[in-house]
Amino acid sequence: MNVLQETIQHIQSANKEMMEQARKRVDALCKPPGSLGKLESIAVQLAGITGQLLPMIDKKVMIVCAADHGVYEEGVTPNPQDVTLFQTLNFSKGGTGVCAIAHITNAKVVTVDVGVKGDILPDAGIIIHKIKHGTANMAKGPAMSREEAIQSIEVGIHVATAEIAQGAHVLGTGEMGIGNTTPSAAILAVLTGCDPLDVTGLGAGVGKGGIEHKAAVIKKAIAINQPNPKDIIDVLAKVGGLEIGAMAGIILAAAAHRKPVVIDGFISTIAALIAYKLEPKVKEYMIPSHASEEPGARIAAELLGVEPMLHMNMRLGEGSGAALAFPILDAACSMIKNMVTLEQSMNLLAER
Numbered sequence: 001m002n003v004l005q006e007t008i009q010h011i012q013s014a015n016k017e018m019m020e021q022a023r024k025r026v027d028a029l030c031k032p033p034g035s036l037g038k039l040e041s042i043a044v045q046l047a048g049i050t051g052q053l054l055p056m057i058d059k060k061v062m063i064v065c066a067a068d069h070g071v072y073e074e075g076v077t078p079n080p081q082d083v084t085l086f087q088t089l090n091f092s093k094g095g096t097g098v099c100a101i102a103h104i105t106n107a108k109v110v111t112v113d114v115g116v117k118g119d120i121l122p123d124a125g126i127i128i129h130k131i132k133h134g135t136a137n138m139a140k141g142p143a144m145s146r147e148e149a150i151q152s153i154e155v156g157i158h159v160a161t162a163e164i165a166q167g168a169h170v171l172g173t174g175e176m177g178i179g180n181t182t183p184s185a186a187i188l189a190v191l192t193g194c195d196p197l198d199v200t201g202l203g204a205g206v207g208k209g210g211i212e213h214k215a216a217v218i219k220k221a222i223a224i225n226q227p228n229p230k231d232i233i234d235v236l237a238k239v240g241g242l243e244i245g246a247m248a249g250i251i252l253a254a255a256a257h258r259k260p261v262v263i264d265g266f267i268s269t270i271a272a273l274i275a276y277k278l279e280p281k282v283k284e285y286m287i288p289s290h291a292s293e294e295p296g297a298r299i300a301a302e303l304l305g306v307e308p309m310l311h312m313n314m315r316l317g318e319g320s321g322a323a324l325a326f327p328i329l330d331a332a333c334s335m336i337k338n339m340v341t342l343e344q345s346m347n348l349l350a351e352r
């Protein structure tokens, strides 16, 4: 059995009894029932995931998976391809958007090279699991082989498992890969059967006519590769990306180890869909974060059946929205731990 199959086999449902206990406690707290909205459902979910009535999520780790995309040569983005390389280096120096946001909760940012085109030196503070120097151009043939797709998921499993072994209580998914909104939209178009134009957006910014061009490239890639929508590994291999596979692996590993995993924007939600197709129980471990401006993000979230809690007009990726949700998880944990119950409050009157 390979690492992927083993991980999938370990995934169990969240602890429903603990969720019931947590729901009872949340309802007994000194507030109108339901008045703390999503903080309440998050606290209950965290209790079910961790098996603790008063969950602890102190140690937060954002894992940023970086890789390049052969489809870049089709002109799907105006940004230079080596932005992937310099941003990957920037993550280890703390200078990126996600690093700045992660900083507010002392979350650790871990960066993994799954397939950056340029070479990264071993002492750069980046975990190197390079499968290849970027995917092949999916508009001309498969982005990667089936074996490489499985390998990419296993990289995510490996890195996430190591972070959990070192004490991570919660993980976040992040990515860096110039061009990666194109494979993300392609995967979504295959899974929904929709016109690629309906799930294609600006990405990191395209010029006039850029969205139509991107959608045409996706259409061509799907026509050439004929990915099988019922075989998610086939879809990932033919029109996906190495960092997308790695993020799916992070989500599977988090679920297998009963840890919550916060999902970032469009690209992360596509990875979440892949993990879900491999094992639907992973959804119980996912906490969606922000509603990305990418049009496909809403469609992907609907397909997955999750509702992002933050509406910030963000469309950066990197894990920025997931990192922004970390303090909300802290607030949910503090609520269930530190609030008094209505009964305790009424006793104050009797004791007066």
Ligand SMILES: Cc1cc2ncn([C@H]3O[C@H](COP(=O)(O)O)[C@@H](O)[C@H]3O)c2cc1C
Residues within 6 Å of the ligand: 076, 077, 079, 083, 087, 175, 176, 177, 178, 179, 180, 181, 182, 202, 203, 204, 205, 316, 317, 318
């Ligand atoms: C400077 C810079 C920093 C970024 N950080 C994340 N992305 C985001 O943009 C890329 C996807 O958009 P597209 O498909 O249009 O290339 C990914 O790398 C994503 O993480 C960035 C993009 C740029 C330019």
Ligand SMILES: O=C(O)c1cccnc1
Residues within 6 Å of the ligand: 181, 202, 203, 204, 264, 265, 266, 267, 268, 292, 293, 294, 297, 314, 315, 316, 317, 318
């Ligand atoms: O939502 C995202 O993940 C996203 C959107 C645009 C560009 N990069 C990432």
